[in-house]
Amino acid sequence: MIxxxxxxxxxxxxxxxxxPSKSIYNRVLIIRALCGGHFEISPxxxxxxSLLLEKLLKTDASVMDAEDAGTSFRFLTAYLSQKPGEWLLxxxxxxxxxxxxxxxxxxxxxxxxxxxxxxxxxxxxxxRGKKLKSGKVEIxxxxxxxxxxxxxxxxPVIEGGLQLNLKGEISSRPYIEMTLQLMKEFGVGSNWKGNxxxxxxxxxxxxxxxxxxxxxxxxYWYEIAALADxxxxxxxGLKENSLQGDSVISEIMRQFGVETEFTDKGIRITKQGxxxxxxxxxxxxxxxPDLVQTMAVTCAALGVEAEMSGIENLxxxxxxRLNALQSELKQLGIQSQVDSSIFNLSTxxxxxxxxxxxxxxxxxxxxxxxxxxxxLKLGAVEIENSEVVxxxxxxxxxxxxxxxxxxxxx
Numbered sequence: 001m002i003x004x005x006x007x008x009x010x011x012x013x014x015x016x017x018x019x020p021s022k023s024i025y026n027r028v029l030i031i032r033a034l035c036g037g038h039f040e041i042s043p044x045x046x047x048x049x050s051l052l053l054e055k056l057l058k059t060d061a062s063v064m065d066a067e068d069a070g071t072s073f074r075f076l077t078a079y080l081s082q083k084p085g086e087w088l089l090x091x092x093x094x095x096x097x098x099x100x101x102x103x104x105x106x107x108x109x110x111x112x113x114x115x116x117x118x119x120x121x122x123x124x125x126x127x128r129g130k131k132l133k134s135g136k137v138e139i140x141x142x143x144x145x146x147x148x149x150x151x152x153x154x155x156p157v158i159e160g161g162l163q164l165n166l167k168g169e170i171s172s173r174p175y176i177e178m179t180l181q182l183m184k185e186f187g188v189g190s191n192w193k194g195n196x197x198x199x200x201x202x203x204x205x206x207x208x209x210x211x212x213x214x215x216x217x218x219x220y221w222y223e224i225a226a227l228a229d230x231x232x233x234x235x236x237g238l239k240e241n242s243l244q245g246d247s248v249i250s251e252i253m254r255q256f257g258v259e260t261e262f263t264d265k266g267i268r269i270t271k272q273g274x275x276x277x278x279x280x281x282x283x284x285x286x287x288x289p290d291l292v293q294t295m296a297v298t299c300a301a302l303g304v305e306a307e308m309s310g311i312e313n314l315x316x317x318x319x320x321r322l323n324a325l326q327s328e329l330k331q332l333g334i335q336s337q338v339d340s341s342i343f344n345l346s347t348x349x350x351x352x353x354x355x356x357x358x359x360x361x362x363x364x365x366x367x368x369x370x371x372x373x374x375x376l377k378l379g380a381v382e383i384e385n386s387e388v389v390x391x392x393x394x395x396x397x398x399x400x401x402x403x404x405x406x407x408x409x410x
Contacts, residue, residue: 002358003368003386003397005375006406010229012376014403017236018218018266020211021244022047022392023071023175027182028209030075030153033057035186037206046394047214066091068318068363068391070098071146073123077103078150081112082157083129088117090124094318094363097122103147106137110158134160134201141166141195144313148197149179155199156188166195171313174245174287181243185209213237213266215246217393219294220369222249224403225271226256226298227376233403236266245288252283252291256298277304286310292343293370296325299345300334301377306345311338318391319362328359328371357381365391372396375405 025045030053032039045051053072056064057079064080064087066073073091077100080087090096101121104114113128132154139147148164155162170176180190180197187205191198218235225231238247240262250260250267257275261268281304285292292308299306314321322338329336329345337344357378361368365388375381386409389396401407 001385001387001409003372003383004380004408004410005372005383005400006380007375007404008379008406009404010376012224012228012231012233012403014399015234015236016221016399016403017395018213018238019046019393019395020050020237021214022049022216023178023214024182024211024243025050026053026071026075027149027153027179028211029053029057030079031182031186031204032206033079034154034157035204035206039206040208042208042210047392048390048394049392062086063088063090066095068092068095070095070317073098074100074103074144074146074150075153077114077125077127078107078154080127080129081107081110081114082132082154084131085129087127087129088124089127090117095123100125102140102143103150106139106147106151107132109137110135110162132158134158134162136163136165138165138167140168141170142168142312143171145170145172145175148176152176152179152183152190152197152199155190156183156202156204159201161198161200161202164197164199166197169286170195171286171310172245172289174243178243178245212239212242212244214392215242215244215249216290216366217369217396218267219246219249219291220373220396222253222258222269223294223298223370224373224376225258225269226253227301227373228271230273231258231269231271233270234263234266234268238262238266246291248288249291249294252295255281256302256304277302279305281306283308284310289314290366293321293325293366296329296336296343296345297370297374300329300332301374304345306343308343308345309341311343312341318364319367321364321366324360324362324364324367328367331357332374359383361385361388363388365389365393369393369396372400 049069110132115126117124335346359371
C-alpha cells in the first residue's frame, strides 16, 4: 500500500491521542507472564509488536513466529528458556539476519538448553525450557540493551537470582533503567553498582498497570512542528518524568524552535513563526537511537548540517537504518557519510533530483514515519509499503489526516 501525503499550508494544529509505549508494554507483558497471577494492563495495545507478543505468551503452540518484532524475539528467548517445554522460535527473513548469539551464550551460562536451527548465532532457535540456576554472567553492554533487559526480566525466577556484569560501553542505558524500574513497580528489587546488576530470587506481585504514551511516536510530531511554519499540537498520554529515554526529544527540539508545555493530559508542543536555526547539530544518540532517523530528516529538510554519534546498533534493526537514510535522502540532493560511529549530514537547501517524491520504507516503520513530514517542505510525498507503521503506531496515517494533512492510501 502507498500513502500519498500532501500539505498545502504550512500550519499544523491538532489533538493527537498517542498509542501506549511499545517498550513499556512489552516488558509488562513478560512480567505478567512470570507473575503467576493475572492483572490488567491499560490502555489496550495497538502496536502490532505488543499484540503479537501478547498472543504468543498465551499460545500452546510449539512453533512461535515473532515475525519482525526484535524486542519480542529477544524477550521470548529468555522467557521460554526458563519455562518447561520445547519450542521453535522463529521470525521473518530479516529477523534471521539479526544476531542473537550474545543473549543465547549468556542464557547457556545459566543452564539454558538452546540450539540454532539454521545458522550459528542467528534465529531460528530450538529452546528446551527448564529451571535456570544462579550464576555470574558477563555480557557485552554495547550491542543491544534488549539482551540485558531480557535477562533482567527473568532474573527473579532464576534459582538463586542473577548477577549481570556488563562489559564495554552501555548502549541505550535508559532502556535498562526502564526495565529495572518496571520490575520495581511489581515488587522486585535490584542493585546496580558500577557495571554490575544484581537481582535476587523473588516474586513478582500482580498489580494493575497503566502504560504511558509512546515518546518515540511523539518524536514524529516534534519533527512536524519543526518543519511547519507554525504549530500547536497536543499529544495525550505523555509524562514529564518518563521511563522512556526518547523523552529527551523535548529538549533536543528546542534548538529547532519547538517548545513543550506539560499538562495534566500530556503535552502541548508549539512553534511560532520563523526560528533562528543552528548552523550545525551535534548529538550522541547512544541512549536514544530510535531518534536518529527523526533528527536526520529534520536536519536535512531544514538545511542544518549534522553530526550524529552513538549510532553503532542501527545496522541491526528492522533494516540497516543508516544505509536506508542515505539512500532516501540522496534523492533529495542531501549528501551524507557514515563511518563506524558517526553519521554526518552535509546539506544546504533541499535540491530534489525528481519531482515525484516516492520513498522506500525498507520494511521499517520508523523510515515511513520520519519521511512523511517532509510533505511540509515538498508539498507532497509518497511512502511505499505504508502499512509498516502498524508495528508501533497503527493510527499514524489517520492522525496525520486529523491534523490537516491530506492522506490518501491506495
